[in-house]
Amino acid sequence: MLNFSFQNTTQIHFGEGQIKAIVRAIPASARILVTYGGGSIKANGVYDQVAEALKEHTWFEFSGIEPNPSYDTLMKSLEMIREHDIDFLLAVGGGSVIDGTKFIAGAALFKGEDPWDFVVKRQRLEQALPIGCVLTLPATGSETNAGAVVTRNGDKLSFHSPLVRPVFAVLDPSVTLSLSDRQISNGVVDAFVHTMEQYLTYSVNGKVQDRFSEGLLLTLIEEGPKALAADTKNDLEVRGNIMWAATMALNGLVGAGVPQDWSTHMIGHEITGTYGVDHARTLSIVLPAVMKVCREAKRDKLLQYAERIWDLTEGDEDSRISKAIALTEHFFKMMQVPVRLSQIDINASAIDTLIEKLTKHGMTELGEHGDITPDVSRQILTAAL
Numbered sequence: 001m002l003n004f005s006f007q008n009t010t011q012i013h014f015g016e017g018q019i020k021a022i023v024r025a026i027p028a029s030a031r032i033l034v035t036y037g038g039g040s041i042k043a044n045g046v047y048d049q050v051a052e053a054l055k056e057h058t059w060f061e062f063s064g065i066e067p068n069p070s071y072d073t074l075m076k077s078l079e080m081i082r083e084h085d086i087d088f089l090l091a092v093g094g095g096s097v098i099d100g101t102k103f104i105a106g107a108a109l110f111k112g113e114d115p116w117d118f119v120v121k122r123q124r125l126e127q128a129l130p131i132g133c134v135l136t137l138p139a140t141g142s143e144t145n146a147g148a149v150v151t152r153n154g155d156k157l158s159f160h161s162p163l164v165r166p167v168f169a170v171l172d173p174s175v176t177l178s179l180s181d182r183q184i185s186n187g188v189v190d191a192f193v194h195t196m197e198q199y200l201t202y203s204v205n206g207k208v209q210d211r212f213s214e215g216l217l218l219t220l221i222e223e224g225p226k227a228l229a230a231d232t233k234n235d236l237e238v239r240g241n242i243m244w245a246a247t248m249a250l251n252g253l254v255g256a257g258v259p260q261d262w263s264t265h266m267i268g269h270e271i272t273g274t275y276g277v278d279h280a281r282t283l284s285i286v287l288p289a290v291m292k293v294c295r296e297a298k299r300d301k302l303l304q305y306a307e308r309i310w311d312l313t314e315g316d317e318d319s320r321i322s323k324a325i326a327l328t329e330h331f332f333k334m335m336q337v338p339v340r341l342s343q344i345d346i347n348a349s350a351i352d353t354l355i356e357k358l359t360k361h362g363m364t365e366l367g368e369h370g371d372i373t374p375d376v377s378r379q380i381l382t383a384a385l
Contacts, residue, residue, distance in 0.1 A: 001206040004257040010144040011168040014244065016236065018172050019049040019134055022090070023056070025168045026132060030088040032059035033081060035101045037093045039063060044178040046136060050092055060084050065093070068272060068279065069100030071116060071152035074107065081108050081129075091133040091166075094183075095140025095190075098133050099148035102164035105129040119150055119159045128163035134170040137179060138243040139187035139280065141194060141250025143169035149269070156273035157361065171247060173239035181228055184242075185335045186280035188224035191246035192217065192331075193283040197262050198255035200291070200301050201368035206258040213254045214308050219245045221309070225334050263366035264290050267377055270357045277344050284337040285344070289384035291325045293376065297369060341384050351381045 013021035026032060034050060041047040062077045080086070086108070091101035105128040107115035117123045135143045142148060146165040149158045179187075199213040223241045226232040248254070267290075268282030295302060299321070306312040306324035315323075329339045338344050355374050358364070366372035372380070 001204050001209075001257045002259070006252055006256040008144060008165075008251050008253070010166050010251075012144070012171060012247070013168060014171045014240075016172055016174045018170050019046070019175075020053050021170060022050070022053045022132060022134070022168075026054075026057060026088055026090070028057065030057060031084060031086050032057055032088045032090050033077065033084070033086040033104075034059055034061045034090045034092060035065060035077070035097060035104065036061070036063050036091075037065050037067075037097050040178070041092055041136060044136075044175065046092060046134065046175050050090070050134060054090075059090075060086070065097045065100040067096045068149070068151045068156060068276075069096050069103070071103075071150055074100050074103050074150065075115070077104050078108060087129065089129050089131045091131060092136065094135070094137030094187075095142045098131075098135070098142040098166070099140070099150065101131055101133070102128075102142070102148035103150045103159075105131050105164050106159075106161065116152060118161075119152075119157050120155075122159070125161040125163050128161065131164060131166045132168045132170075133166045134172075134175075135243070135247075136175050137183055137187055138171075138176065138246035139190040141191070141247055143171070144247055144251040151273060154273050155357075155361065156269040158269075169247075171243050173236050173243050176239045176243060177234055177236075181336060182278075184227045184233075185224075185337050186278055187246060188220055188227065188242060189280040189284050189332060189335055189337050191242075191249040192220045192224075193264055193280075193287050194246075194249040195220075195254060196287060197264055198258060198260050200298055200305060201259040201261050202298070203300055203304075204258055209254050209256065209258045210304070212248075216245050216249055216254065217309050221331055224331075228336065259368040261290075261366070261368040261372075263372045263377070263380070266361075266363045266366055267354070267358065267380060270354045270361075270363075271341075271346070274353060274357060275344070275346060275350075277346075281337050281344065284332040284335075284339055285341055285384050286380065288325055288329050288332075288339055289380045291328065292383050293379045294367065294372070295321055295325075297367070297371070341381070348382070348385060351378060354381060
């Protein structure tokens with residue numbers, strides 16, 4: 001196992017009706033900006049629960065944070081923060097709302113010329129407004145981690161700072177019952193791929209991390225299709241297991257002390273930034289291609305994955321690996337997401353553009369060994385056609 005330092009300070013309030021916990025979680029003297037997206041929280045009752053919980057607080061609201069939150073939209077919040085002397089942010093939504101709120105938290109107190117610098121130039125954040133969140137769409141794990149992704153002019157880039165890790169997160173599975181099948185599918189797939197990118201590398205004898213990851217993968221494979229099936233989609237236990245798995249997939253625990261490979265995400269970000277494809281739907285396309293192109297580098301872990309996740313113990317090694325990849329694609333198909341670029345109307349002519357963007361953003365040494373060069377990324381995109 002590799003050396004590591006691990007700390008996760010986010011307090012979790014899990015379970016039905018836990019939105020009321022924000023009464024105690026936010027200081028009574030705080031001046032709060034509630035951030036959210038397109039208004040679905042007003043249709044599903046979440047907004048009313050938040051308003052009731054904050055009735056003794058001073059609060060304002062900022063809406064319109066879109067999927068793949070944009071810099072231009074987020075910057076509009078800063079005037080409101082200054083005008084109302086906001087000192088606490090409450091994100092109510094999925095990963096995009098939480099990610100966008102993390103950017104707002106840093107931008108509000110940023111001393112440089114342009115807050116985009118702490119994203120594109122990796123400038124260190126010296127201070128940020130505190131954040132709480134009410135999660136409505138389990139997927140990204142942003143509710144308990146220190147990372148976020150923001151888009152500007154077609155560039156989808158990430159940033160990290162311990163200062164933007166939420167102080168608390170409310171995880172109420174009942175609020176997910178209003179999600180569409182597409183949102184459910186995207187969330188399960190996002191969590192699955194997050195886990196895989198911290199698991200499918202090479203062994204450092206991190207047995208605890210491996211077993212945790214395998215438990216998350218098995219849970220998502222078991223529960224994900226149930227959340228789409230007519231007779232079980234409203235089962236709160238199913239939704240709760242998915243919600244907790246998505247949070248655990250990227251709160252830092254399963255990735256502590258093990259090598260990681262985020263090439264699927266980096267390549268997927270370029271597809272989303274260029275063509276506007278749902279984030280998770282880029283991941284379901286790219287991951288199997290990474291598994292195919294990098295199968296030799298990942299051979300030992302692929303065999304472990306084949307045995308422990310798919311119970312594949314018979315046949316030669318190559319056939320077991322191939323079947324494990326095929327079963328992964330089958331799971332994605334069950335989750336109603338694409339597994340080929342052609343299924344989202346992207347063909348070989350797009351590959352040059354995507355490689356150019358990867359290179360522009362410095363994504364030239366991806367993977368657990370740093371050996372996924374632009375040429376290898378080209379092979380991956382070709383395999384994904």
